[in-house]
Amino acid sequence: MNKSMEIPENKNIYYFNSIDSTNQAVRRLAEQDAAHFSIVIAEEQLAGRGRLGRSWFSPPYSGLWFSILLRPKLLTPPNAAQITLVTAVVIASYLRDHHGLEVKIKWPNDLLLENKKVGGILTELKGKPDHIEYLIVGIGLNINQQQSDFPTNLGLQAASLSTISGQLYDRTELFLSLRDDLIKGYGLFFSNGFNPFYHLWKKYTITLGKKVTITWPGGTLAGEALDLTEEGALLVKDSLGNTKIINYGEIK
């Protein structure tokens, strides 16, 4: 299990044994004009970050922690947030098709196995209202951790592919295959939009049809998650019967 990955030399893959955060490393590369599809991958993140500044538990030699730099030419900022849903669909499809794992998606992009979180995605955008300079997609996937490896505060909610399937995985092979699928998926998204991913997202999600409570820094909304809009937002019917479009927030 405590084995380093063997990443082939590739000018667009930057491999580190240990790093602050792969998203931060990609941002530094982006500011130095690194190319579209450049990837930073690390065995360990010392300041791995989840959404909104939360820490992401990313110990060495056990998971996949990597970030991808994207410089889409035609995509505009209003549609950019769909990249998080696209990423979730590509990863879920890969793990279902190649490893037989029934990965589910919690809106917008938490990856779950047996209702426990095995993966997360953190995306960042730099641009102006009409122009994207670059996107960063950060991916954390728990692969070979055992249940006792997780901190006690995460233990009940977190899992790895290994804790669910009982197998150990070749992380190098998994990363390289997943990278190929992500590059193909992003190519399709940049040329055809979110539509090719829309029905798969709905097929994989656990969110639709459920009672949900969504919280964000300025409020909360309880209701039933009815559907996903074609833009990727969640349609929620509140207790008064009003349907709201939700673009942000955390589902409890």
Next chain:
Amino acid sequence: MVIEVKATITGNVWKIVKEIGDTVDEYDVIMILESMKMEIPVEAPQGGKITEFKVKEGASVIEEDVVAILE
């Protein structure tokens, strides 16, 4: 000269990282928006002094909304 700072995307104001009266350079991050788990820094389009915020943390915005004023 009044400079409008606009939201890049429809979302929620997660964090305002500057204060009224702060002097900023072009590209300095003024606030961070969030939409569908994407974080979107809103940068100063030019250098100046922040004279007003049009939104508070937690507020909803849509793209092109004016979120702050620089002079």
